[in-house]
Amino acid sequence: MIFSHLTTTLAVGLGSLVAHVTCQAELTWISDDSSLPKVVIYNAKGTILSASNYGRLDNIYDSRPTLSVEHIIGNVSEVLKMAQIAIINFNVTAGSASLNSSTYLNITQFANRHLCSENSDIVGGIMFHGTNTLEETAFGVDLTLNCSKPFVATGAMRPDTYISPDGRSNFFQAVAAAVSPAARDRGGLIAFNDRITSIYYSTKTNANTPDTFKAIEQGNVGAFLGGQPYFYYSPSLPTGRPYFDVANITELPAVAILYGHQGFDAALMQAAVANGAKGIVHMGTGAASLSPSTLPVATELFAQGIPIVSVPRSVTGTGIPTPRAGPVFYASYLGGPQARIMLQLALSAGYTLDKIRDLFEAPLRDAIYAPTPNNEWYFTSGV
Secondary structure, rough: OOOOOEEEEOOOOOOOOOOEEEOOOOEEEEEEEOOOEEEEEEEOOHHHEEEEOOOOOOOOOOEOOOOOOHHHHHHHHHHHHEEEEEEEEEOOOOOOHOOOOHHHHHHHHHHHHHHHOOOOEEEEEEEEOOOOOOHHHHHHHHOOOOEEEEEEEEEOOOOOOOOOOOHHHHHHHHHHHHOOOHHHOOEEEEEEEEEEEEEEOOEEEOOOOOOEEEEOOOOOOEEOOEEEEEEOOOOOOOEEEEEEEEOOOOOOEEEEEEEOOOOOOOOOHHHHHHOOEEEEEEEEEHHEEEEOOHHHHHHHHHHHHOOEEEEOOOOOOOOOOOOOOOOOOOOOOOOOHHHHHHHHHHHHOOOOOOHHHHHHHHHHHHHHHOOOOOHHHHHHHOO
């Protein structure tokens, strides 16, 4: 297991906040009421714990996280009316763009032990993370957490020193979602800017504003009213969402993402493989299309056992697999970063090319080609 990037946190320095601290194994509980539900914060830092050196109007800051989770609890002490909180800190010393898969492998191994072990009395988990790559780490955890308890990712777009910081509200709402029984059986969730979205479908859509994490095609799962979650639908999981066991995984195979465009050089695919990539995600034009010059290279790499998954470079939509299986796989409504993580996990699990194809394409094929009369139209042409 990967537990090397851990430092445990003792609840100190809470300022005027009066809290009781109790210890349980590796966890230390900050609590006003020991009868309240228990929630663990997995702290990978980010803007939510950052401060600006330039004053209260600076929201274009460039600084590293310098605040503690205890600091934000002290400023949002209302959370202790909803939950007991424990903190697991991860050794993140730079922005989230510097992170890799070891981050979510660490987090998910802890979360599986805390949330999913037999007789666990912890109701949910929260992840603090920098927004630049929050969707990637969260997606990795979502595919590897082996229970139905809420796992809620959150962060901030404005530093805590801004005149109206968004992180404090996001934090409160993430706790409210994590303790809510209605948040179970939905897969991982993102709580951000009064909205609840599915991790599986969410992406960062704006580089600057708080209203950034969205599932554009699939929509929000719910909203926060009075700080509390309101879910629009009864619990369900995203179509085709898999689960991978990473309890004993410390490293994942390399997968490269290549951006398709006019004049795309297919030799880049071969170069990526020569550089150690065990799979490729291609961000194609339109419905994840590959240029005619790229297809022969994709066919050659497929024959070598290298899977190529194509996703649209547009912000939403999906590629469409051909009626009969070809050398390129098409991901069902996933973006490039998400497809990369899923392919890494599939390769790590030893999936064959046929099983990888089913992983990505089965939901699309079942919807498009299985029903009558489509199965007649598409499979009688001889193509």
